Amino acid sequence: MARKRVDLDRRTVLKGAAAGAAATIFAPNIVAAQSKVVRIGMPTILSGRVAQLGTSSRNAVQMEVEKINAAGGLAGRQIEMVIRDSKGQPQEAARVSRELVNSDGCEILLDAEASSGSFAVQEVAKDLGVLVMHTNSETSSLTADPKIRIPLAFRSCRQGIHDAVASGAYAAEIAKAKKLNRWGTCSPDYAYGRDNTQLFVEYLKHFYPQAEVTTEAWPKLFQPDYTEVITRVLQSKPQALYSALWGGDLTSWVDQANIYALFSQMEVFAINMADYTALTAVKNLPKGIHSATRYIKTYPATKANAEWGDAYRARFKEYPTNWSWENWVGINFIAEAAKKANSADGKKIAEAMRGLKIDCPFGTDGTVTMRADDQTVIGYAIGWGTTIPQEPYVPEVKGATWDTILQLEAEWKKRNNYT
Amino acid sequence: MNLAALTDCLTSASCLVTQTTSGLIIGMLLFLVAAGLTLIFGVLKVVNFTHGSFYMLGAYLALTVNGLTDSYFLAVLAAAAGVGLFALVFERFFMSKVYGSNVLMQLLVCYAFILILDDAVKIIWGPEFKSMGMATVFQKPPLFIAGGIVPVFYLFLIIVTLILSLVLWLIITRTKFGTVVRAAAVNPSMVSALGINTGLVYSGVFVLGGMLAGLAGGLAAPVRSLTAGMGFSILIESFIVTVIGGMGSIAGALLGSIMIGLVRSFGSIGFPLFVEGLMFLLMAIILILKPSGLLGKEG
Numbered sequence: 001m002a003r004k005r006v007d008l009d010r011r012t013v014l015k016g017a018a019a020g021a022a023a024t025i026f027a028p029n030i031v032a033a034q035s036k037v038v039r040i041g042m043p044t045i046l047s048g049r050v051a052q053l054g055t056s057s058r059n060a061v062q063m064e065v066e067k068i069n070a071a072g073g074l075a076g077r078q079i080e081m082v083i084r085d086s087k088g089q090p091q092e093a094a095r096v097s098r099e100l101v102n103s104d105g106c107e108i109l110l111d112a113e114a115s116s117g118s119f120a121v122q123e124v125a126k127d128l129g130v131l132v133m134h135t136n137s138e139t140s141s142l143t144a145d146p147k148i149r150i151p152l153a154f155r156s157c158r159q160g161i162h163d164a165v166a167s168g169a170y171a172a173e174i175a176k177a178k179k180l181n182r183w184g185t186c187s188p189d190y191a192y193g194r195d196n197t198q199l200f201v202e203y204l205k206h207f208y209p210q211a212e213v214t215t216e217a218w219p220k221l222f223q224p225d226y227t228e229v230i231t232r233v234l235q236s237k238p239q240a241l242y243s244a245l246w247g248g249d250l251t252s253w254v255d256q257a258n259i260y261a262l263f264s265q266m267e268v269f270a271i272n273m274a275d276y277t278a279l280t281a282v283k284n285l286p287k288g289i290h291s292a293t294r295y296i297k298t299y300p301a302t303k304a305n306a307e308w309g310d311a312y313r314a315r316f317k318e319y320p321t322n323w324s325w326e327n328w329v330g331i332n333f334i335a336e337a338a339k340k341a342n343s344a345d346g347k348k349i350a351e352a353m354r355g356l357k358i359d360c361p362f363g364t365d366g367t368v369t370m371r372a373d374d375q376t377v378i379g380y381a382i383g384w385g386t387t388i389p390q391e392p393y394v395p396e397v398k399g400a401t402w403d404t405i406l407q408l409e410a411e412w413k414k415r416n417n418y419t
Numbered sequence: 420m421n422l423a424a425l426t427d428c429l430t431s432a433s434c435l436v437t438q439t440t441s442g443l444i445i446g447m448l449l450f451l452v453a454a455g456l457t458l459i460f461g462v463l464k465v466v467n468f469t470h471g472s473f474y475m476l477g478a479y480l481a482l483t484v485n486g487l488t489d490s491y492f493l494a495v496l497a498a499a500a501g502v503g504l505f506a507l508v509f510e511r512f513f514m515s516k517v518y519g520s521n522v523l524m525q526l527l528v529c530y531a532f533i534l535i536l537d538d539a540v541k542i543i544w545g546p547e548f549k550s551m552g553m554a555t556v557f558q559k560p561p562l563f564i565a566g567g568i569v570p571v572f573y574l575f576l577i578i579v580t581l582i583l584s585l586v587l588w589l590i591i592t593r594t595k596f597g598t599v600v601r602a603a604a605v606n607p608s609m610v611s612a613l614g615i616n617t618g619l620v621y622s623g624v625f626v627l628g629g630m631l632a633g634l635a636g637g638l639a640a641p642v643r644s645l646t647a648g649m650g651f652s653i654l655i656e657s658f659i660v661t662v663i664g665g666m667g668s669i670a671g672a673l674l675g676s677i678m679i680g681l682v683r684s685f686g687s688i689g690f691p692l693f694v695e696g697l698m699f700l701l702m703a704i705i706l707i708l709k710p711s712g713l714l715g716k717e718g
Contacts, residue, residue: 048648052547217691224643224652225448227573228687228694231441234568235434235688236424248548248644255550256642259570261561281644283552318547 037080038073038344040334041100043093043121044112046085050247052277053323057112057135058083059316060324061331068335074344082106086117093117097124108133108346110330112323115139115192119148126150131346135330136323138163139195143376144418152350155376156330158322160195162382163271165408166400167292168203170384171269174290175208175240180267182214184238186229186253188245189218196244196271203408204242214238219249226253230260238266246272251281258284273387274394276319285389293383294322295362299397300381304361325362329377332358333370364399378402425689436567438684444573446680447580451635452653453660453672454587455628461667462604462624465514466522468529470657471650472536473629477502477636478645479544482551485640491554495637502633503626510625515618533650540647548646557641576638583634584673590627591669600624604667659698663705665715674713 042061045054065079073079082104086093093113100106101124109132111121118137125132131152134142140160143149174180185201187193197216204211215236217229230253233241241262245253250272257263263286272278275294279285293299297309297319308328312320333353338344341352355372360380362368368379382405383397413419428434456470477498485494509532517525557572591597603610603620611617635653643649660679664671679698686697705713 047541047546051541055546217687220695222652224649225445227441227445228438228683231437231568231684232687232691235428235437248646251548251550252642252644255553255644259553259557259561259572259642260568277547281548281550283550284558 036078038077038108039080039082039104039106040108040110040331041097041104041106042081042083042110042112043086043096043100043117044083045088045114045117046083048088050088050114053114053136053247053321054085054088054112056316056318056321056324057327059312060320060327061110061112063312063315064328064331064335068331074335074338074349075342077344081110086113088114088117090116090120094120094124097121098128101128101130106130107344108334108349110135110327110334112136112327112330115142118142122148122150122153125153131334131350133330133334135327139192143374144413144416146418149374152346153375154330154333154350154353154370156333156370157326157377158380158382159376160199161409161412162378162405163292164196164199164203165405166382167200167269167271167384168205169207169400169404170292170398171200171204171240171242171290172207172211174267174269175204175211178239178267180240181210181212182237182239183211184215184217184233184236184241184266185213186217186219186233186241186243186245188221188249190221193218193221193244197242200242200244200271206408219245219253222249224252226256229253230257230262234260234262234265240267240269243268243270244272245270246275247277248281250278254278254282254286254289255284258286263289274385275322276393277321279387279393280319285387285393287386287388289387290384291387291394293381293385293394293397295320295325296392296394296397298392299383299385299394300362300364300366300399301397302361302366304366308361329360329362329368329380332360333377364402378406420690420693422689425685428685428688431566433566433568434688436565436569438567438688439681440567440569440573440577442681442684443577443677444680445683446676446678447577448635448639449653449656449660449679450584450673450676451580451631451638453657453664453676454584454669455631456657457661457664457667457669457672458631459625459628460661461669462600463514463518463621465518465525466529467514467625467628468526468654469509469532469536470628470632471652471654472533473502473506473632473650474636474653475540475645475647475650476505476536477633478551478640478643478649479540479549479636480633481637481640482544482549482645485551485554491556491641494551494640495634498637498640499630499634502636503630506626506629506633507622509629510622514625515621518621537647544645546647548644550644551640553641572641579638583631584669587631587669596623656698659702661712663702663712665712667716668712668714671712671714 044057069078084096086096111118111132111134115137118134134155136157138158138160143155185197187197219229269290271292273289273291297306336358337349337353337356341348353370357367357369360368363379364381368377371378382400385394385397452474459467480501481494481498484497517528559571561568561570599620607617660675664675682697686694
């Protein structure tokens with residue numbers, strides 16, 4: 001029998017020796033570090049036009065991590081957040097995420113990116129096999145589409161399809177009561193604006209088939225002057241107008257539409273109005289704009305929600321945003337799942353998280369659930385109401401019904417071959 | 420494309436009034452920024468890429484002064500004066516060092532200041548967007564002229580800008596300073612040989628250009644979302660205006676601004692999904708037919 005010969009050249013020996021030395025030097029530190037802290041990497045937007053959202057995500061996580069660590073951390077290991085700025089660029093989000101895992105030793109990713117960045121982070125998580133919690137991406141396909149979904153990726157924020165059903169149902173009810181048949185739309189001309197508006201119109205017509213869209217306006221993202229868009233909408237004289245504008249674009253548009261008295265000429269449904277970033281920025285907020293709640297401390301009208309909103313404000317001198325509560329949900333799901341699994345291991349946390357229900361100030365019934373089949377959160381509070389120019393800004397909120405949302409979401413998934 | 424809607428609009432008095440005034444207001448605010456840009460280029464032969472940042476600075480200064488004094492008019496004046504002062508420092512200590520250098524060097528200096536000013540705004544006023552709010556005097560219902568809607572505030576802006584255009588024209592064509600400026604634009608060596616301090620003339624022109632941008636920022640602040648980086652989009656449109664009107668021509672900038680305003684206004688009715696494209700198409704056509712711009716000097 002021939003004996004297999006093992007060739008050892010100089011390079012192989014040197015490589016082996018180097019690896020051995022590295023293992024001897026660094027292994028004890030790694031073991032010691034693992035037993036002490038668990039690092040969670042957080043790519044988010046800390047500079048640029050939407051930096052406020054990234055900052056508010058960081059703030060919310062910071063507040064919660066302190067509580068979780070005080071209660072023992074993740075299965076006995078203290079959490080150490082490693083937060084990096086992606087500047088809102090998908091390629092940077094991917095690069096930063098890879099670095100967080102490979103160089104900074106993060107074992108879990110808390111992805112506080114906008115949708116475009118989240119898809120990039122999802123690819124990194126898939127490649128490196130780490131647990132990722134998407135805390136801000138509302139694009140439904142991220143977790144709904146089985147071709148995109150991965151076992152270690154979860155979502156802790158609202159989802160486009162849920163919003164669309166809730167919005168369509170609310171708007172249809174107003175439309176029926178006021179006979180609003182002629183509709184216009186004015187939304188930013190990029191993926192979110194287009195998808196959100198198309199879904200809203202679909203469900204508005206589902207609940208109120210008489211509704212007809214007679215005019216569409218698609219201003220550019222970050223457009224400074226909306227004059228021609230506003231006058232075009234006024235010329236077409238719709239009875240109601242839907243807008244998915246957000247942030248500074250929305251406040252600019254409101255200021256400019258205000259001087260054309262647009263709000264007295266039609267019912268306006270601006271889905272992103274009821275977030276403190278926009279509500280507090282507009283100096284002459286018109287009364288009676290219909291809006292979905294993004295984050296307001298009065299909805300859900302619970303003590304826990306109000307206390308959290310006040311605590312955040314007391315600490316950071318401003319109100320939380322939509323992204324703040326979504327990050328609260330993300331980090332708390334990780335903590336509760338780690339408790340259930342009695343482990344800080346990403347795979348074990350993922351297993352424990354599927355179907356997990358946790359107490360939450362932002363849930364319709366005080367809880368939210370991580371749905372097992374598509375690993376996305378359900379049961380969070382979605383409501384619509386009309387604005388007033390001072391606090392509480394949206395005094396009466398009509399909550400959406402989750403039974404209807406889930407039923408129509410299932411049909412939507414079927415239509416899109418997601419099930 | 421909706422040509423039927425455009426035809427309906429062109430034959431309807433109410434639509435004509437609304438769209439024409441909206442086109443004028445878009446154009447007039449653009450003109451104030453573009454006029455400074457083209458004036459600086461015409462005399463100094465420098466493309467001031469920081470001009471959009473001057474506009475941003477004007478808007479933020481107006482926000483602060485308005486907050487302190489509750490007076491929109493004081494806020495606008497402070498915006499013009501403050502940006503003029505900043506432009507003086509910027510020109511004396513930085514831009515004057517790169518006059519005559521290649522465009523790349525000028526571009527680098529300007530780009531550095533765009534980044535510095537954006538960050539300075541974030542440090543001083545915060546990273547989140549701000550809204551100044553409408554002055555009480557303009558919180559009035561819009562006027563209805565021939566069925567068309569004309570906001571009172573926009574009417575004020577159009578009148579103010581037209582007066583400023585007239586004043587600017589008088590300064591350039593009827594004053595000694597204007598004569599020297601025009602001479603320096605054509606032959607700076609000869610102006611210098613006549614004993615005139617061209618450095619002072621250059622500073623004066625740069626300050627005037629900066630004041631116009633600051634004024635535009637202050638005037639527009641009540642209807643704009645204030646955020647770091649807000650100068651960038653207006654800079655691009657101002658460049659389109661200066662290219663259409665002819666680099667260095669103030670009258671060309673006025674013509675170009677009004678054309679862009681009207682194209683945006685009526686284009687949104689007939690070609691709602693191609694409004695941006697229409698602007699660039701207009702620029703391309705003019706560049707093909709007259710490469711120096713409508714009122715620019717050849718070669």
